[in-house]
Amino acid sequence: MNLDVMRVRRDFPVLAREVRPGVPLVYLDSTATSQKPRQVIEAMDRFYRLSNANIHRGVHTLAEEATALYEEARAKIARFINAPSPRQLIYTRNTTEAINLVAYAWGRAFLRPGDRLLLTEMEHHSNLVPWYILAQERGVEIDFVPLTEDGQLDLEAYRRLLERGPKLVAFTHMSNVLGTINPAKEMIALAHQAGAITLLDGAQSVPHFPVDVQDLDVDFLAFSGHKMCGPTGIGILYGKMHLLEAMPPFLGGGDMIRAVHLGSFVPNDVPYKFEAGTPAIAEAIGLGAAVDYLQSVGMSAIAAHEHALTAYALERLEEIPGLHLLGPAAEAKGGVASFTFDGVHPHDVAQVLDRYGIAVRAGHHCAQPLHERFGIPATTRASFYLYTTKEEIDKLVEGLYQVKKLFG
Amino acid sequence: MDDLYREIIIEHYKNPTYRGKLEPHDIAFADSNPLCGDHIEIQLRLDGEGRITDARFDGHGCAISQASADLLIESIIGKTLEDVKKLNRQHVLDLLGIELGPVRLKCALLSLKVLKAGVYGLGQADDSLVEE
Numbered sequence: 240m241n242l243d244v245m246r247v248r249r250d251f252p253v254l255a256r257e258v259r260p261g262v263p264l265v266y267l268d269s270t271a272t273s274q275k276p277r278q279v280i281e282a283m284d285r286f287y288r289l290s291n292a293n294i295h296r297g298v299h300t301l302a303e304e305a306t307a308l309y310e311e312a313r314a315k316i317a318r319f320i321n322a323p324s325p326r327q328l329i330y331t332r333n334t335t336e337a338i339n340l341v342a343y344a345w346g347r348a349f350l351r352p353g354d355r356l357l358l359t360e361m362e363h364h365s366n367l368v369p370w371y372i373l374a375q376e377r378g379v380e381i382d383f384v385p386l387t388e389d390g391q392l393d394l395e396a397y398r399r400l401l402e403r404g405p406k407l408v409a410f411t412h413m414s415n416v417l418g419t420i421n422p423a424k425e426m427i428a429l430a431h432q433a434g435a436i437t438l439l440d441g442a443q444s445v446p447h448f449p450v451d452v453q454d455l456d457v458d459f460l461a462f463s464g465h466k467m468c469g470p471t472g473i474g475i476l477y478g479k480m481h482l483l484e485a486m487p488p489f490l491g492g493g494d495m496i497r498a499v500h501l502g503s504f505v506p507n508d509v510p511y512k513f514e515a516g517t518p519a520i521a522e523a524i525g526l527g528a529a530v531d532y533l534q535s536v537g538m539s540a541i542a543a544h545e546h547a548l549t550a551y552a553l554e555r556l557e558e559i560p561g562l563h564l565l566g567p568a569a570e571a572k573g574g575v576a577s578f579t580f581d582g583v584h585p586h587d588v589a590q591v592l593d594r595y596g597i598a599v600r601a602g603h604h605c606a607q608p609l610h611e612r613f614g615i616p617a618t619t620r621a622s623f624y625l626y627t628t629k630e631e632i633d634k635l636v637e638g639l640y641q642v643k644k645l646f647g
Numbered sequence: 648m649d650d651l652y653r654e655i656i657i658e659h660y661k662n663p664t665y666r667g668k669l670e671p672h673d674i675a676f677a678d679s680n681p682l683c684g685d686h687i688e689i690q691l692r693l694d695g696e697g698r699i700t701d702a703r704f705d706g707h708g709c710a711i712s713q714a715s716a717d718l719l720i721e722s723i724i725g726k727t728l729e730d731v732k733k734l735n736r737q738h739v740l741d742l743l744g745i746e747l748g749p750v751r752l753k754c755a756l757l758s759l760k761v762l763k764a765g766v767y768g769l770g771q772a773d774d775s776l777v778e779e
Binding site: 584587590601646 | 754
């Protein structure tokens with residue numbers, strides 16, 4: 240299945256706007272958050288116009304409709320990642336909250352002082368800080384899988400670190416800075432052989448290529464709705480059932496309980512045990528619509544489109560004198576190009592590009608240890624998605640020549 | 648918008664007059680903007696009456712942060728520490744001659760924050776030093 244990018248673009252209202260009169264938007268910041276198709280915006284709008292009610296327990300028509308839509312969305316998202324059951328999906332606010340949920344509920348119940356965790360040097364802060372907090376509190380030790388010069392995980396070092404017997408290995412499926420796609424299936428199998436359970440940060444993978452939790456045999460998968468054409472405020476934690484059932488609740492409140500008495504409570508079943516309080520109902524329904532949308536385009540088609548764009552972008556960017564790309568060659572990475580530019584700070588690069596309507600990100604992209612590893616304070620990052628065109632990459636390259644002219 | 652990279656800013660970024668170290672000095676202070684890694688260090692030399700006789704800055708970062716540091720240093724030589732305490736964000740914006748959004752304002756104000764923290768002898772530079 241091929242992707243018709245001009246047809247896709249018509250589904251995204253914001254892509255038609257001009258940043259300033261006569262300057263059309265060139266949105267190259269989808270790794271931070273994706274744009275939203277009208278199908279998602281309309282699904283949320285329809286919910287608020289027609290079916291808005293609180294979910295569960297209500298017996299009136301609207302409450303039943305809202306509950307059905309909320310649970311239908313969970314089932315759609317479960318099919319999207321090939322989960323055995325929708326019950327294994329917990330709605331969270333985002334990837335960050337999903338990882339915190341595991342660190343809090345699983346980590347505090349099952350880790351003892353002296354236990355080890357294994358993370359990597361390319362993690363986003365959201366897959367570092369929750370474990371640091373846990374480590375400080377519980378006396379848990381953390382090891383990090385080092386990176387090779389071209390920004391891939393050193394798998395030999397990974398095998399050696401597994402010999403230390405970590406209880407959990409948590410790593411990103413795809414780096415939000417380097418674009419590196421890690422060999423998750425192989426790494427998960429190795430972790431299991433070493434007796435560890437695994438958590439995969441899917442924030443950058445689930446939106447961009449097919450992810451099958453059963454094929455990967457992953458124990459936990461965390462991802463965010465807003466990076467995959469869905470709204471902000473909704474994310475998913477997938478977990479293996481026996482782990483979710485063994486974990487104590489995360490937040491306390493309504494909906495996560497089966498019964499409450501004076502001085503005691505009985506927790507609800509999985510997944511409700513982890514969903515305290517009124518959740519982001521419209522957002523969950525919006526994420527369900529996003530999954531429908533992505534599937535209508537086709538995840539393999541999206542991956543192929545991004546791969547072709549990335550190869551083209553890296554080739555064009557490499558031509559620019561003084562520009563240094565981070566990360567591996569196009570074959571090993573997703574739609575991300577992060578770079579430094581001799582004599583120009585990333586903030587200035589991004590600001591000058593904004594003159595031409597080009598939206599890129601500048602900074603450490605919530606991956607400060609990764610930048611320290613490469614000895615640079617910040618990078619400029621352009622990222623691509625299903626609606627990105629080759630012409631937009633040409634505009635980026637032209638814009639970068641303007642940056643060079645201004646600072647040269 | 649295009650004003651952001653006026654010639655004066657590019658010029659002070661590429662060819663700063665006051666970049667360097669000052670030995671000996673009477674006051675020194677440094678701080679970073681954790682979000683983007685901009686770093687500014689300022690050194691001042693004083694006479695007996697608390698007047699700044701010479702000053703330098705060093706550091707790295709975006710054009711706005713580095714150019715504003717150079718312009719700020721230029722503007723305080725000959726002033727007293729009491730004068731420096733009275734400087735506010737408008738002083739820096741007047742030196743740059745541009746309007747700035749909230750993100751870039753932090754870049755522009757880093758040098759003033761560092762300068763005032765040093766002059767007040769504070770342990771750390773606080774954003775309240777550069778409020779309106």
